[in-house]
Amino acid sequence: MFIRMPKQKSKFRILRNPFKIKSKNADKNHYQTLKKKSNPDMHTSPSQKNRRLLGSIVLGRRKTSLEKYHDAKNSSENNKENNGSTDQESSSPEFDLEEQSLKLNMKSAVFTTKVALTSNRATERSKELRKIPMTCSDLQYLLNRENNSADVPPTSVSTASNDLLSPTSAASSSSTSFRGRRGSYTMKYSSLTEKNFIKVPSAKTISDRLYVPSSASSSECASSTGLPLSSGAESCSNTDDNNAADFCRGSRNVNRGGDRAGARKGDFTRKYSVGSALYGRDASLSPETIQIMEEVENAYMSSPIPSGYLSSPPKKSPAIPDISMGRRRDAERGKRHSAKSNVRKMNIDASSLLARVKKSDELKSNHDISLRLCDAPIKNVGRNALTADMISSNRKTNDHIDRTTLSAPIESFEEPHLEWKSPADRYQSSSDERSSTRSPRSQVLRPNPLHWQSNGRKQQRNLRLRDAKTKGVDGRQNLDKRTARLRFGDTFANDILQHRAKCPHLNDASNHSDIVGSVIQDRAMNGVSVAIRKRPIFDYEIDRGDFDIVSINNTTESSHDVCIVHNCVMHPDMKQMIMKLTNFPVTAAFDEHCLDDDIYRHLAEPLVNNAANDGISTILMYGQTGCGKSFTMSGIELRTARGLFRAMQGIDKQASGKHTVTMQFVELCGSKECRDLLSSSSVDVKVLDSNDGSVQLANATSLEISTPDDLLKAINVAKGRRATEATDKNGVSSRSHAVCQLQMKSADERNRGVLTLIDCAGSERRHDSMYHSSERQRESAEINASLWSLKECIRARANKSTRIPYRGSTLTRILRETLERDDAKLCIIGCVAPNATDTEHTMETLKTISGIAGIDVNIVEEKARTVIRSEIQSKTHTLPKQWSHEHLLKFLAQKKMNTVKLSQKHDGAALMKMSIAQMKVHLFDDRNKDKAKDLFNLLRKENDRLNKLQREDRMSMVKERKGIR
Numbered sequence: 001m002f003i004r005m006p007k008q009k010s011k012f013r014i015l016r017n018p019f020k021i022k023s024k025n026a027d028k029n030h031y032q033t034l035k036k037k038s039n040p041d042m043h044t045s046p047s048q049k050n051r052r053l054l055g056s057i058v059l060g061r062r063k064t065s066l067e068k069y070h071d072a073k074n075s076s077e078n079n080k081e082n083n084g085s086t087d088q089e090s091s092s093p094e095f096d097l098e099e100q101s102l103k104l105n106m107k108s109a110v111f112t113t114k115v116a117l118t119s120n121r122a123t124e125r126s127k128e129l130r131k132i133p134m135t136c137s138d139l140q141y142l143l144n145r146e147n148n149s150a151d152v153p154p155t156s157v158s159t160a161s162n163d164l165l166s167p168t169s170a171a172s173s174s175s176t177s178f179r180g181r182r183g184s185y186t187m188k189y190s191s192l193t194e195k196n197f198i199k200v201p202s203a204k205t206i207s208d209r210l211y212v213p214s215s216a217s218s219s220e221c222a223s224s225t226g227l228p229l230s231s232g233a234e235s236c237s238n239t240d241d242n243n244a245a246d247f248c249r250g251s252r253n254v255n256r257g258g259d260r261a262g263a264r265k266g267d268f269t270r271k272y273s274v275g276s277a278l279y280g281r282d283a284s285l286s287p288e289t290i291q292i293m294e295e296v297e298n299a300y301m302s303s304p305i306p307s308g309y310l311s312s313p314p315k316k317s318p319a320i321p322d323i324s325m326g327r328r329r330d331a332e333r334g335k336r337h338s339a340k341s342n343v344r345k346m347n348i349d350a351s352s353l354l355a356r357v358k359k360s361d362e363l364k365s366n367h368d369i370s371l372r373l374c375d376a377p378i379k380n381v382g383r384n385a386l387t388a389d390m391i392s393s394n395r396k397t398n399d400h401i402d403r404t405t406l407s408a409p410i411e412s413f414e415e416p417h418l419e420w421k422s423p424a425d426r427y428q429s430s431s432d433e434r435s436s437t438r439s440p441r442s443q444v445l446r447p448n449p450l451h452w453q454s455n456g457r458k459q460q461r462n463l464r465l466r467d468a469k470t471k472g473v474d475g476r477q478n479l480d481k482r483t484a485r486l487r488f489g490d491t492f493a494n495d496i497l498q499h500r501a502k503c504p505h506l507n508d509a510s511n512h513s514d515i516v517g518s519v520i521q522d523r524a525m526n527g528v529s530v531a532i533r534k535r536p537i538f539d540y541e542i543d544r545g546d547f548d549i550v551s552i553n554n555t556t557e558s559s560h561d562v563c564i565v566h567n568c569v570m571h572p573d574m575k576q577m578i579m580k581l582t583n584f585p586v587t588a589a590f591d592e593h594c595l596d597d598d599i600y601r602h603l604a605e606p607l608v609n610n611a612a613n614d615g616i617s618t619i620l621m622y623g624q625t626g627c628g629k630s631f632t633m634s635g636i637e638l639r640t641a642r643g644l645f646r647a648m649q650g651i652d653k654q655a656s657g658k659h660t661v662t663m664q665f666v667e668l669c670g671s672k673e674c675r676d677l678l679s680s681s682s683v684d685v686k687v688l689d690s691n692d693g694s695v696q697l698a699n700a701t702s703l704e705i706s707t708p709d710d711l712l713k714a715i716n717v718a719k720g721r722r723a724t725e726a727t728d729k730n731g732v733s734s735r736s737h738a739v740c741q742l743q744m745k746s747a748d749e750r751n752r753g754v755l756t757l758i759d760c761a762g763s764e765r766r767h768d769s770m771y772h773s774s775e776r777q778r779e780s781a782e783i784n785a786s787l788w789s790l791k792e793c794i795r796a797r798a799n800k801s802t803r804i805p806y807r808g809s810t811l812t813r814i815l816r817e818t819l820e821r822d823d824a825k826l827c828i829i830g831c832v833a834p835n836a837t838d839t840e841h842t843m844e845t846l847k848t849i850s851g852i853a854g855i856d857v858n859i860v861e862e863k864a865r866t867v868i869r870s871e872i873q874s875k876t877h878t879l880p881k882q883w884s885h886e887h888l889l890k891f892l893a894q895k896k897m898n899t900v901k902l903s904q905k906h907d908g909a910a911l912m913k914m915s916i917a918q919m920k921v922h923l924f925d926d927r928n929k930d931k932a933k934d935l936f937n938l939l940r941k942e943n944d945r946l947n948k949l950q951r952e953d954r955m956s957m958v959k960e961r962k963g964i965r
C-alpha cells in the first residue's frame, strides 16, 4: 500500500524539519484515549481519522488547528465526491512513504515517538507520554493500519519494532495494545504526528546493527548487519519472566537516550531483547518473526558470552588486580582499543588470570568463571572480546559469584601482588603460560600498579586521615588558619604577652593624652589623616579561645603611630607555630583604653572647627563589620553637636552675624540607591552636581537646626531608620553608608562650611558573607565596591591627580567637594577588632588605611619566628581525648582500674569514642558491664574536670595579660 505525497511538498522540507507539524490536540487526545480505552472504536470516525492523518502526515507549513480541521474535512468530502470510494480508500494517504523514506535514505533511521502508555493498574502519575523508538517503516506500518489496509506486507516492518507494535486488539482499532507486566498498554495512534517523531542522530549505526528484517533468514540477518550471529543473539537476551518489568525500564532508558540524542547501544539492545521476549507469547506474531526469534535465541543460548555481559555492557572496572599486564595506557584505553588489540589482550588476560586464580585460595570459588573466560573463542572481537573491564563486569553481574571477593580489603590481594617483585621471576612464571615468540624484553611483565597502587594509596590516605582525627592536637592535622589560632591560642597568646612585656610602651593607654589635637592634624598629609581605633576584646571572644593580636604604639616621636599585628600562623607541617609581626604606620593610633573624648579631641574637633569656619570637613568611619564604627561615630556625633554650636557661637560673636545650620541625613544602599532618613516616606534622593563643584542632595529633607539637642534628636531619628541587620559578627550590623551632612551658612549666605559624618557599612571578607543570602552577598559586594572607589579617589587626590574618579560610586559623588577641594579636610578612622580570628580583616583595614594616607611604603614586616610551645599548656590539663596510650595507662593505674585490658591501639581518643557496650566487649575479659560503666563514667568525669581547669587557666591568663598592661 502506497501513500502519495502531494507534489508541492518538497522532500527538503522533510529533511529540514520533518517534525514541524505539531498537534495541539495531543494532550487532549491523550486523555480522551485514556477515557475511551475500553472502547477504542469510539473515536475513529472517518473525519477524525482524516484530520489526524492529514495533521500528522502532510508536511510543510505548520497549520493552525482550524486549518487542519478544514483541510481534513474538505479532503474527506472531496474524496467521497470524486472517487465515491469507501472510507478506507478516502482516508488513504496520498504519498508513498516508503519511497520517500528510501529516497531520503532514512529507512534505517530510528525515530522516537511519544505514545500514550497506560496500564490497567496505572495511577494518574504513570499516565504520561512515553517515548519508544520507531523506524520509518514502523511509521508506515502504523499509518497503513490506521488506514485499515489489511494487505500491508508485514515484511517491511523491522523485527524489533514489529514486536513492539503488533496489536493484540483488532487490526482496525485506532489504538494499539500490547501486554506488559503491569497489564495491557495502549498506544494511541493520534499521537503519531511528525512532531512526536524525533530522529535519534546516532541511531543509524545502532539500527544497522540491531534491526533484523523479519523476512530475512538468520544468515542473511548476520550478513546484512555485518555482525556475527552471536551479536544478533543480543537482541533477544534475557528471556526470563521479568521481561515485562524490564521492558518498562528499558523503554525509559531509550527515552532518556533519545532525549540526549545519543541513545546508547546497551539501552537499545535491552529494550529490543525484552520486547521480543515479550512478544514471544503473542499469538498474533508472524511466523517469520517467530522463526527468526527462535534462531537468534538458539544462537544466544550457544553463545559463550555471559548473559550478564550482554544485557549490561561493561562499565568502569572496580578494584581488582590488573590482569591485563599491559601498559597502563593500554589498560586505560581498554574499550577504545581496536578489535585487534583486544584479541591480543584477551589472550594474555584470560590465561594469566586463570593461572593466578588457580593459585589463589581466596578465588577458588570462582574457578568456574575463570574457565568460562578461558573458553571464550579468541576470535570474538569488538563487543565480545574479553577485557579486564569485562571480567570485572562479569563478576559484578553474575550473582553466583561470591561478592566478598570484590569487596575484600586490599590485603586479600597481597599474594598476586608479591609475585611481581622480580622481573626475572615474572618472566619465568609467565613464559610457560604464554607463547614465547616475542623478545624476552617485551615479555617482561611490569608490575602495573594501575588498580593496586591506586587502591593502596587510597587506603593509606584513609588511614592517615583517621590517624589525624584521632591524634588530636599533637597529631598532624590540617586546620584552617582561624581554627589553628584558636586551637593553639594559649601558646600564641603567651608569646604575644611576652613580646608586650618586653615592649612596655605597647598598649600602654597613653593615647596621645598629652598631645593636643592640632598636633595630630599637623601630621596629616594633604589634609587627609588616617587614624586607628582598636576596640577591646569581648568576653565571649576570650571564652571561645580568642586572644588579642593588635598592639598599639602611640608614644613614638615620629610623624606617625604604629599599629602592630601579631599574625599567628602554622607552618605547613601543622606542628610548628609561626609568629609574624607587621608594623602599619598610621597618623594616629588609639588602643582599647582610649575614650570617645580622646577620639573627639584629637581627631574630630579640629575638623568640626574647620567646618564652623566655613571649611569642608569629612569624618569617615571605615573597617570590618562589628569593629566599632557606629560606636565611635556615636561618640563623635554627641560631642560634635555641642562642639559645633560652641565653635559657631564664638565665630558669630566675632562676626556679629548669625550662622544657620541645616542638616541632611541620607543612607546609601548599594551603589546607586540613596534614601532620605529624615523623612518617613522612603523618597529616592538624587545626587546632583552643581556648577560650583558642590553637591546637592535633591529630594532630601533639609532640617534647620538651632540647638545641639535638636541636632542630636534628628540624628537619633535618622539612625533609627537606618537599615541594619543581625549578622554573625554584629547583632545590629549597618548595611548601608550613613551620611550626615551639616551645612553652616553665614547670614549673608556668602560663606558656607560643610561637615560630613559618614559611618560606612562594614567591609566584609568572603568568609563573613559566605553564609549570607544572595541579597546580602550582593549588598556586601556593593559596599566593598564603593569603599574601593573611595580609596581610588583619595589616592588620586593624594597624588594631586587632575581628575578625581568620584563618579565611581554615590558615596564618592557625595564627597566630591571634599575630594576636589585642596583646603578640604578628611579624617578616616579605621576601626579594628583585636581578636586573632579577624587577623586578615585587621591587616586588610590597616593596609587600606595607610594606603589612603600614602604611607603604606612604611609598612614593615618583621622576620617570622617560631613560637616555642609554652609550658602553660600544661600536660596535666590535656583532655582524655588527647591522651596517649601511656598517659591512659598511667591514669588507669592511678584510679586502680587494673582489670582494663588495653592494647597498643587504645589511646584516649579511642576510649572516649567507645560506648559502654563496646568497652564491655573490648576492654574487659569477663565482659563485666558494671566495670565498663565505671570506666565510661570515670573518663567523662575526668574530661569535665580538666575542661573546667582549662577554662580557669585561660581566664587567669587573660587576667594576667590585663595586669601586665
Ligand SMILES: Nc1ncnc2c1ncn2[C@@H]1O[C@H](COP(=O)(O)OP(=O)(O)OP(=O)(O)O)[C@@H](O)[C@H]1O
Residues within 6 Å of the ligand: 534, 535, 536, 623, 624, 625, 626, 627, 628, 629, 630, 631, 632, 730, 732, 733, 734, 735, 760, 761, 762, 763, 831
Ligand atoms: N571601643 C569600644 N568599646 C566598647 N565597646 C565597643 C567599642 N567599639 C565597639 N564596641 C561594641 O562592639 C559592638 C559592635 O560595634 P558597632 O556596632 O559599632 O560595630 P560596627 O563596626 O558599626 O559594625 P557594622 O559595620 O556591622 O555596623 C557594639 O556592641 C559596641 O558596643
